[in-house]
Amino acid sequence: MEKQKLSFRFDIRAYTLVIALIFIAVLFTVLTDGGFLTSRNLSNLFRQMSVISILAIGMTLVIVAAQIDLSVGSIVGLTGGIAAILQVWYDWGTVPAVLVAILAGAAIGLLQGWLVAYKAVPAFIVTLGGMMVWRGVLLGVSKGETVAPLHESFVQIGQSYLPYVWGYVLAAIMCAAIFYGTARRRQKRARLQLPLNSAASDYGKAFAYAVILMGFTYMMNRYYGIPIPMLIVLVLGLVFLFISTKTGFGRYLYAIGGNPEAARFSGINIKAHMLSVFVMMGALAGVAGVVLTGRLNAATVGAGQSFELDAIAACVIGGTSLAGGTGSIVGSIIGALVMVSLDNGMSMMNVQPFWQYIVKGSILVFAVWLDIATKNKS
Amino acid sequence: MYALEMKSITKEFPGVRALDRVTFSVKKGEIHALCGENGAGKSTLMKVLSGVYPDGTFTGDIIVNGRKQRFKSIKDSEKAGIAIIYQELALVKEMTVGENIFLGNEPKTFGVIDWDTLYLEARKWLKSVGLEINPETKVKNLGIGQQQLVEIVKALSKNSDIIILDEPTAALTEAEVSLLMEMLRQLRKRGVTCIYISHKLNEVMSLADSVTVLRDGKTVATHPIGELTEEKIISLMVGRTLTELFPYEPKQRGEKVLEVKNFSVYSPYQNKQVVRDVSFSLHQGEILGIAGLMGAGRTELFTSIFGAYEGKKQGEIRIDGRPVTIKNPRDAIESGIAYVSEDRKKYGLVLDMSVRKNATLAALDKLIRNGVIDEAAEVSTVNRFIEKLKVKTPGLEATVNNLSGGNQQKVVLSKWLMNEPKILILDEPTRGIDVGAKYEIYKLINELVRQGMAVVMISSELPEVLGMSDRILVMAEGRIVGELTHEDATQEKVMMYATGGGASGKTEAVLSI
Numbered sequence: 001m002e003k004q005k006l007s008f009r010f011d012i013r014a015y016t017l018v019i020a021l022i023f024i025a026v027l028f029t030v031l032t033d034g035g036f037l038t039s040r041n042l043s044n045l046f047r048q049m050s051v052i053s054i055l056a057i058g059m060t061l062v063i064v065a066a067q068i069d070l071s072v073g074s075i076v077g078l079t080g081g082i083a084a085i086l087q088v089w090y091d092w093g094t095v096p097a098v099l100v101a102i103l104a105g106a107a108i109g110l111l112q113g114w115l116v117a118y119k120a121v122p123a124f125i126v127t128l129g130g131m132m133v134w135r136g137v138l139l140g141v142s143k144g145e146t147v148a149p150l151h152e153s154f155v156q157i158g159q160s161y162l163p164y165v166w167g168y169v170l171a172a173i174m175c176a177a178i179f180y181g182t183a184r185r186r187q188k189r190a191r192l193q194l195p196l197n198s199a200a201s202d203y204g205k206a207f208a209y210a211v212i213l214m215g216f217t218y219m220m221n222r223y224y225g226i227p228i229p230m231l232i233v234l235v236l237g238l239v240f241l242f243i244s245t246k247t248g249f250g251r252y253l254y255a256i257g258g259n260p261e262a263a264r265f266s267g268i269n270i271k272a273h274m275l276s277v278f279v280m281m282g283a284l285a286g287v288a289g290v291v292l293t294g295r296l297n298a299a300t301v302g303a304g305q306s307f308e309l310d311a312i313a314a315c316v317i318g319g320t321s322l323a324g325g326t327g328s329i330v331g332s333i334i335g336a337l338v339m340v341s342l343d344n345g346m347s348m349m350n351v352q353p354f355w356q357y358i359v360k361g362s363i364l365v366f367a368v369w370l371d372i373a374t375k376n377k378s
Numbered sequence: 379m380y381a382l383e384m385k386s387i388t389k390e391f392p393g394v395r396a397l398d399r400v401t402f403s404v405k406k407g408e409i410h411a412l413c414g415e416n417g418a419g420k421s422t423l424m425k426v427l428s429g430v431y432p433d434g435t436f437t438g439d440i441i442v443n444g445r446k447q448r449f450k451s452i453k454d455s456e457k458a459g460i461a462i463i464y465q466e467l468a469l470v471k472e473m474t475v476g477e478n479i480f481l482g483n484e485p486k487t488f489g490v491i492d493w494d495t496l497y498l499e500a501r502k503w504l505k506s507v508g509l510e511i512n513p514e515t516k517v518k519n520l521g522i523g524q525q526q527l528v529e530i531v532k533a534l535s536k537n538s539d540i541i542i543l544d545e546p547t548a549a550l551t552e553a554e555v556s557l558l559m560e561m562l563r564q565l566r567k568r569g570v571t572c573i574y575i576s577h578k579l580n581e582v583m584s585l586a587d588s589v590t591v592l593r594d595g596k597t598v599a600t601h602p603i604g605e606l607t608e609e610k611i612i613s614l615m616v617g618r619t620l621t622e623l624f625p626y627e628p629k630q631r632g633e634k635v636l637e638v639k640n641f642s643v644y645s646p647y648q649n650k651q652v653v654r655d656v657s658f659s660l661h662q663g664e665i666l667g668i669a670g671l672m673g674a675g676r677t678e679l680f681t682s683i684f685g686a687y688e689g690k691k692q693g694e695i696r697i698d699g700r701p702v703t704i705k706n707p708r709d710a711i712e713s714g715i716a717y718v719s720e721d722r723k724k725y726g727l728v729l730d731m732s733v734r735k736n737a738t739l740a741a742l743d744k745l746i747r748n749g750v751i752d753e754a755a756e757v758s759t760v761n762r763f764i765e766k767l768k769v770k771t772p773g774l775e776a777t778v779n780n781l782s783g784g785n786q787q788k789v790v791l792s793k794w795l796m797n798e799p800k801i802l803i804l805d806e807p808t809r810g811i812d813v814g815a816k817y818e819i820y821k822l823i824n825e826l827v828r829q830g831m832a833v834v835m836i837s838s839e840l841p842e843v844l845g846m847s848d849r850i851l852v853m854a855e856g857r858i859v860g861e862l863t864h865e866d867a868t869q870e871k872v873m874m875y876a877t878g879g880g881a882s883g884k885t886e887a888v889l890s891i
Contacts (some may be wrong), residue, residue, distance in 0.1 A: 188754055238823065246750050248742050255739055258728035265686055265725045266740040266793070269707040325730050 002373055016320065016370070017334050024338065028345030029273040036345055037127030039222040045218075047295065049289045049340035050229035051076070051304075054317070055311035056148020056332040057233075057240050058284035063315050064244070065277050066257040066324025071112065071130030072283040072285045072311060078138040079105045079289030084147040084299030087154060094153040102286035108134065110275070119276035131308065138286075148298035158234075158294025161225035170226070175210040180204040229291050235334070238282070241329045253277065256322030313360070314339050316366045338363070380441070381406040381540055381571040382427075382460075384710040387438035387606035388424055389431060394782065397436070398595045404588075406443075409562060409572045414592035415615055415812065417747070420575050423592070423700025424542055428462045429455040429832075442540070443619045461533030461540040467525050469517045469532075476500035476513035502521045503531050507561050523554025526562060541565070542573040547581060559585055579608040591615055594812075624845025625820055626864070627828075632662030634699070635832045636801050641693030643675070643682045643856075647873070649801035652678040652689065654856040660801065660832045665823065668836040669872045675856035676836045677720060680803050683708045684717040692866070697800070709741060716794035720836070726790040727778050734760050734774040736789055764791035768818060784815025791822070802826065803834045808842065820846060840869050852876050 028036035035041060040372075055072050062069045081103035086092040092100075112130050118125045149155075160171070182202055189196050196202075220226045244250035255263040256270055264270055293299045318329025318335030339360060346356045380405040389397040397419050404410040414420050425431050425867060427440065440447050440474030442458045449455045469478045476497045497575040502512035509527055511583050517525060526546055531543050543562075547555045562572055562585060564669035577584055582589060583603065590600040591614040636659065643653035653675045660666050668676050672845045681687040683695060685704040695702055697713050704710045710717070712831075719725035725737050737760045745756045760774055767788040771781055778789055783849070787807065794802065808816045823846065827833055843850055850867050852860040860875035 009672075158845050192754055192757055194757065246751075248746050248751060251739075251742060251751065252734060254731065255728050255735070258730050259724075260730050263739070265707055265713040265719060267706070268739075269706075269708065325728065 002145070009141050014376075017037045017319055017331060017338070020367075021334060021338055021341070023342050024345065030343070030347070032345070035348055040062060041332060041344070041348070042219055043161075043227055045340060046230040047227045049226075049336050050227070051235050051295075052307065052310045052314055052340060053233045053333050053336040054284055054288040054291065055307055057329055058281035059308075059315050060327050060329050060332040060333075061244065061253060062123075062236025062281050062318055063275050063312070063320050064257045064324060064327045065253045065274060066260070067116065067274065068275065068294045068312070068322070069112070069123065069127045069278065069281050071108070071127040071134060072121065072281065072288075073304040073307035073309075073323040074131045074138070075105050075108055075285035076289040076292060076307055077107075077301070078141075079133045079286040080226045080293035081138045081142050081147065081289075081299040083154070084150060085141060086295050087150055088147050094151055094157075097154070097159070098290050101290050102283050105286025105289065106279050106283040109285075112282070113275040115225040116278060117271040123278075132272055133350075135305075142299065142301060143252050144301055146298050146300045150293065150297055154294050155297045156228065156294065158229055158291050158296070160228050161220075161223075162224055162228065162231060167217050167221050167226045171213050172367050174213055178206050178209050178213075179203075183328060198275050229295065232287070233293060235285070236374075237329055237333055238374045244329055249273065249276070254325055264365040280299035299377060310339060313337075313364045315362060319371065340354040379407050379442075380404060381443060382573075383439075383441040383838045384423070384427065385441070387426055387436060389436040389439075390427055392559065396595050397426070399438070400592065400597050402590055402597065403600070404535060404571055404573060405572055407569045408587040409566055409574055409585055411576060411579045411589045412592065413576070413587035413611055413615055414580065418592040418615070418812075419595040420592055421544065422595075424462060424510055424544060424573070424575070424837075426453065426510070428460055428542065429673070430450055430832065436526070438784055443722050456536060456538070459537065459539045461538035462535060462543070462544065463529045463546065464528070464544050467522075467529060468524055469529060471518040472516065473513050475504070475511055475520070475528055478517055478528060479503060479533075479535050503535050506533070507564060509561075521551075521554065522773045523550040523557065526550065527558065530561065530785075531563075534565075535825075539700070540571045541571065542575070543646065545572075545577065546880070553578070555813050557583070557798060580612055582611070583608060593617055619820040624842070625817070626845055627824055628864075629663050629665075629827055629848060631664050632830060634659050634661050635697060636660040636747070637694075637696040637699075639694040640681065641682075641695070642691065643678050643687060644690040646688035646690075652856050653682065653691075656693075656856075656858050658851055658855075658858060660808060660834060662800075662832050664848045665827055665833045665835055665846055665859065667843040668834060668853060669838075669840065669843045669850055670853035670876050672838065674853040674854050674876065677805055678856075679853070680717065680805060680834065680836060682721075683710070684715055684803065686717065694823070711797055711799075714800035715803065716797060716799035716801070717803045718790055718794055718805060718807055722783075722786055722790050722810060724866055726793075727786060729779040730777060732775045733764070733769070733771050733778055733781070733789055736778050737792045738796065739764060744796075757795065760792070760877060763796065767792055767795075767822060779866060782812070782815075784811040784819075787811055787819065788813070791819070795826075799831070801834070803836070805836045806837065807836065808837075808839070820821050840872060843867075844872070 025036065026135070053075070059069060059072065069236060079101040080297070082104050083097045086097040086100060087094065106129070112126050115121045115126045164267060186196060217226065244253070247369065251270045252263065252273055255266070255268060256273055260270060292303055314336035315332045316322065316335070317338055318328070318331030318333070320332060342360055342363065343356060346359065380403050384402040385753045386402065387397050387400045387402070388395070399520050400419065400423055402412075402423065412420050412423070429452045430451045433448040440449065442460065447458055449458070451721060470481065473481070476813060479498050479500050484491045485499065498515050504511055507530070509531065511524060511528070513669070516734065519649060520528065530541065546558060550558065559581070560581060562574070574582070574586060586603050588600060588602050589606055591598040591611065593615060606720060614820065615703070616656070620759060639657045641653060641656045642651055644650065645652050656679060670676050678687055678689070681691070682691045683704065696702065702713050707717070723729060727737070732757065736812050738756055742751065744757065745752050757774060763769075764771065764774070769788045769792065770785050778786055781789065807820055807823075811819070823833055823835070835843065847867075848864050850862045850872065851858050852862070852872055854876050862871060
């Protein structure tokens, strides 16, 4: 009985975010005479959110471990720059250029993570320094020039779409996976004699997800198909969702963020985990840098500037606590969607940029206040 | 004339009735001791009184100096003249004594703090209670005892006439204790009413005018001190005699599992030895009690053996006859050692995590198949332990924060037992736990030992060490200064060793059940 109550309360929290998102969508749809909800605009929106989403995925892990990474914007710029320089100036192929960019991101993460974990320099300081250093390195290696144009295959990473048929096939596979997963989970719970939700509610939920998934695919296919960057977000999201919830590594991150002393006494190697988190964040920032460079078909000196703040804001709106120990990948991605929807909707309405900053900033503070207010009540 | 009357106070938390129609009356100008075991409801009652739990979250009446009061916050109770001084001091360490005394209450002219007046007033207040402290000293430079006295001065400066002291002497030296007692007697002369919460019955006997005893959230009795003895108070608190509490059973001592030779530990902060050249051994199937005063080096010794102490160490550790190197808790766990810390909230639990995740935190490796946590196995393992240890929890997914102290401790125990350790180190295993849960934990320890586990039990509660251990080592100033068998050990002998002298033989009758 109590158990169900608990899960119900959690759901309300998760749904507030979804409700807020629906509210924003409805609001902008009305204000733009339906322009916001067109296939074309949604497709754009998802491409826009991809870079922030990839960063938010990594940032969730960082913040859950009670750390922070302020350097990701600069890493996005630098790794994107490295890939572009290798391709445009040195004529590298797309695959090696992309791999080197991601490895460079991971190497930066390794250095920063080592300073944080093994040299005990606070993450805020290390990555604040990193923010300046990597931006400076980018300026140096690119000599301040915009590096363009890239090969067709590189640009496709940021700009192309999944063919219609493949989109539907993928959606169908995922729907099947959802139903299969639901059935298996129910079986397992039944075997362990754990309380089960009614079949109607479990399969109803699965059905709802399937409908959303199919609807999404249909909307995307009415334009050019599912954007490749969106697909990258989806894959990375699933991988890191799995890591954070199903592996010992993920569990330990939450424990370290929640109470580092208890984690240490439980035999968890805190330093190694901390280091790994920064390496993952760096690598993800590398991926984000590649996607951004592909989308813009150019690497610029200012690329990725202040993305770290957008990523942190997405995590926080998605329910991740800066104190560490709580947060979820899904929440952060929805948080990114909220942030980008605001940007996109206001741009469509020709709201002046200064208002966009004011609104986004206010929403961030409001979201956290709401979270704290509801928490205190319960 | 009563300074304070609390009538029929009932306070409920989810699933627990912490206070059940408690009645508590304190006469004006007396020192009234409030006694009871941990979990009896003393702290809850004082939180009700001081407005930490605001009016409406409990039922019953609070009458201060004849007027019915409804406290919405701590501010309200302060206005009514009630000041509470907690075990954890609420002073700002980086500020001076004067600044602390007038914090939030600074004398001002046109909004600007008048520092001369502030320090002048502070000096007057300090002097009025006989404290020789310069008000311009930073609080961090004072001893704990003096800090406590500064807190009291701070309360007085707010014109409080009811002062609540929660375990004020827990961390004080003997000299500081007598200074505090002298000050409280002074205050009594001035008509200040004092509520004194303490486990130390000798202090209660020498200081208090009346005593109220709480047990399991109910008022048991209020008596003038003349009608009471320490034994009488104990029996009121416990509701049973001491022997029933400790289910001692003689055991079959087995092989030597742990041997520690010439072991020393250095403090990570100063170049100071906290454990000096200690040697001892531990056998299968025995409970080795470790007694000693606070700061004797007990926790440092065993956290070092467990690989969790920050400072340097030297010496030899052998497990099952083989020398082992333990650099961190992971090594210790792999060598079969488990360590249940004295502070479960700080070292034992991730408070925001569920019971399930906490319980498997140290043994997760065993539940991982192909890199993935086998949740089915996790759930069934945790369920098994919850049943075995009788953990009362709304469910596996409940946050441990919501459990009572006793149940939290059982979750910590589950966590360590899941690893099936050979050596179980328990540091103050029953601190802050109610009697029922204590008894269950004692029985569990006995059962584990019967199954062949070797248990080290560090405890500051003498009755517990004496009642449970097969063998007792007494530590003082980083050394093992005495060894006693279950049959030989008495409180007097242990205290004699612990205080480092045979001559006086005088014991502090520390009662903490």
